[in-house]
Amino acid sequence: MIIFITGASGVGKTTLIEYMKENNEDSRYAFYHFDSIGIPSGEEMAKYDNWQKQTTFEWIERLIESYTHDKVVFLEGSTSMTYIIEGFADNKFDNYKLALVDCLEEEMVSRLIHKRKQPELVSEDMKNWRRHLYKQAIDNDAIIIDTSSSSIMECADQLREIAEGYLNKH
Numbered sequence: 325m326i327i328f329i330t331g332a333s334g335v336g337k338t339t340l341i342e343y344m345k346e347n348n349e350d351s352r353y354a355f356y357h358f359d360s361i362g363i364p365s366g367e368e369m370a371k372y373d374n375w376q377k378q379t380t381f382e383w384i385e386r387l388i389e390s391y392t393h394d395k396v397v398f399l400e401g402s403t404s405m406t407y408i409i410e411g412f413a414d415n416k417f418d419n420y421k422l423a424l425v426d427c428l429e430e431e432m433v434s435r436l437i438h439k440r441k442q443p444e445l446v447s448e449d450m451k452n453w454r455r456h457l458y459k460q461a462i463d464n465d466a467i468i469i470d471t472s473s474s475s476i477m478e479c480a481d482q483l484r485e486i487a488e489g490y491l492n493k494h
Contacts, residue, residue: 331425332454336471358401384411396487422466
């Protein structure tokens with residue numbers, strides 16, 4: 325199974341996956357970060373046509389090529405659920421789950437400013453992106469993990485429960 329985790333900047337996606345990776349003893353889990361294949365600068369990204377969509381499709385193809393039934397793959401990155409769904413459909417692959425990591429807007433803003441020291445990411449565009457992803461999650465019956473008041477361990481347990489449910493069936 326592939327669990328594709330998305331969310332806006334500052335909601336806790338990377339923190340959650342890093343925590344799971346560091347506290348994982350199960351060799352049947354694999355963890356990947358969308359941005360690990362590189363992110364163009366804002367100027368360069370403007371030159372690309374549909375960079376986010378192309379990169380989402382590239383990741384999905386990579387993961388499917390190395391797919392085995394005895395593993396659960398976690399991929400986190402900020403991308404549209406529409407692209408994720410389309411990418412899996414194009415590859416005729418349906419053994420995946422969509423998950424949104426989210427938090428209250430005020431919490432996201434605070435994390436970006438104080439924890440990440442990236443106040444430049446606090447914008448109406450980022451706030452709207454967060455809202456858009458939340459609507460997509462609702463519309464697509466995705467798993468929603470709210471990091472506003474849950475501990476990182478509680479959030480990781482939600483993802484582990486889904487993974488274990490799958491692995492116990494296979």
